[in-house]
Amino acid sequence: KNQVEQSPQSLIILEGKNCTLQCNYTVSPFSNLRWYKQDTGRGPVSLTIMTFSENTKSNGRYTATLDADTKQSSLHITASQLSDSASYICVVSERSNYQLIWGAGTKLIIKP
């Protein structure tokens, strides 16, 4: 069964610190992997999209990595800011029908 699992479920860090969120998936055949940021009460917003051949992609202080062999991805946030407080969702697209398989998200709280 196609699944996307994220860890940790929640994370609290101090402003200015770095953090890494994890995503493991069993989706096959694989098309691409995305990371979304969802602020409380808002819709998800895309941060990065990576295909099979891309190992890393950055968007400002956000850097996503992909290991298609082990079916793992991570999202690294550098020098966290209060505005980074949100849920971060890993989403994998299946190549056969481009169906999106959504993870449950990691809720990140940045404390001053």
Add this chain to the structure above:
Amino acid sequence: NAGVTQTPKFRVLKTGQSMTLLCAQDMNHEYMYWYRQDPGMGLRLIHYSVGEGTTAKGEVPDGYNVSRLKKQNFLLGLESAAPSQTSVYFCASGLTGSTYNEQFFGPGTRLTVL
């Protein structure tokens, strides 16, 4: 550009009542989607549309109907609401269903069914 808008933002229904959620996009996207988001779970696709006049079932279509009479609008209907349909509903739109199918989301509608 307003992007993707949804109305209403909040709604409370009694079991058995009906309602329609409206989604509108001004980006001329062909694809539109309705998702529901429940606590502790990933977004689940209810229905989607690949163009004006077309609709298709997603992962959890039961209890919902949709219509896409105009390219810019995608309506989600609940004919007889049930407490299990209490959720946050998101509409999204995108250009194509190909590899980089970027989806743009609306702000959501929080629905409570008593």
